[in-house]
Amino acid sequence: MFENQIIAITGATGGIGRGIAEMYIANGAKVAISDYKDCQETAKEIGAKAYICDVSDEASVKNFIASVEADLGPIDTYISNAGVGSGNGRYVAKASNESWEQAWQVNVMGSVYAARALMPSWVERGSGRFVVTASAAGLLNQIGSASYTATKHAAVAFAESVAIEHGADGIKANCICPQYVRSEMTKGMAMAENSQDGYLEPSDVANALKAAIEKDQFYVFPHEVVQEYFVNRAKYPDAYLDGMGKLKQKVGDAFAAAKK
Template sequence: MAERHAIVTGATRGIGWAIARRLADDGMRVTLLGRDISKLIARASEIGADFQAVDLTDGDAVAAAFNEIGPAAILINNAGIAESAPFLKSEDALFQRMFEVNVLGAVRCTRAVLPMMVKLGWGRVINIASTAGLQGFSYVSAYAASKHALVGITRSLALEVASRGVTVNAICPGYVATEMTETTIERIVAKTGRTRDEAIAELAAANPGGRLIQPEEVAASVAALCGDDAASITGQAIEVGQA
């Protein structure tokens, strides 16, 4: 594990930061990817990681960043965005934003690292999707569609590289205690008049365990998939949400 290099996108906060910390604790060399250079510098210094500032919606910039980073055996496609709107108010631009980051961002990063993984005969691609990629939710049709697409790519690519020593899996968390969920809570309070506690309870009730998931729980699932014992686990969409 100490000789393996892991790249984590969207790595400066929330789930991505928890994953980066866990993999660094497991002895991996970690490279953090994000858009905010000041946050990247601060986070990288905390765990002794490398970093690259890159906008995943820019294909040329992604290719240049990965060329600078060099080969990696593990890629965690965590970067993502979420917006909500009724379907009839979800314009093309909203769907395009969701797919540009949540789907094409992951595609571009995977395309950059996959050839070396195949050459090495060992690799792990782990896509952070969502339970919204497995079922529908009201008012997030564009987000759910993008996460369904990410799960579909996961399953299809896994079949292509299964015989080459590379596994491709998706982690599908429910509501996690992150900044993104905090934004959702604030939106519920503003639009419905519910209290903050009531909004949190509503989201927590959607998780099987009846509580918000901690980012470290998602990171633990990622770490397990990175190990040699997970060599036969591929093409899976693993839900994280139990108590």
């Protein structure tokens, strides 16, 4: 399905990024993976080409894209997958300005920087696909992490903007919105490992993306129940907030880094 397509993926040392890379490689694509640290070992294991990219740095993102295109050819699909999360602490706004800025730069601006570099050539040739790994938190809420929730909402909105602004140019967009997926970020997290809606594998997310592309669907729901929650949130907003408040009381502040 993706034979000889050039795919670039950020945050792909493990977790969802690696799972998506493996899916594309299995379907005949040429895949470039990147992370803020060396990912040569992962690349060797799965048959990809490795790069270093700090998505919070626009120059690093531009260099990653330019290097991939120089080495492999014009990028067909860009997967903006790198993400970070941190806890509130005892109060909703207790987290540091630095942690909020990091969340904004990585979870939102990393996609903006990539789109800024890619869109002119994609519009000119009339094709391209931009995929944002957001989160169910981008449609709902992540208890214990206001910065993650706020920036993932912004990530969803930016992905929608790509679809709206450039659909007529022949450019496709997808937004991946899973709940908990096995990764370094969720390792040891009780809320993840005990999730009533399932603790998915990265391959489940990759297969859901493939299915969404085949069906030409913007949203990717690896946990199908997220769409139901999203609809109910829109229909019954007060009930949604009340229910989330009760869930908060039940599970505690799982992301809290400190009590005071």
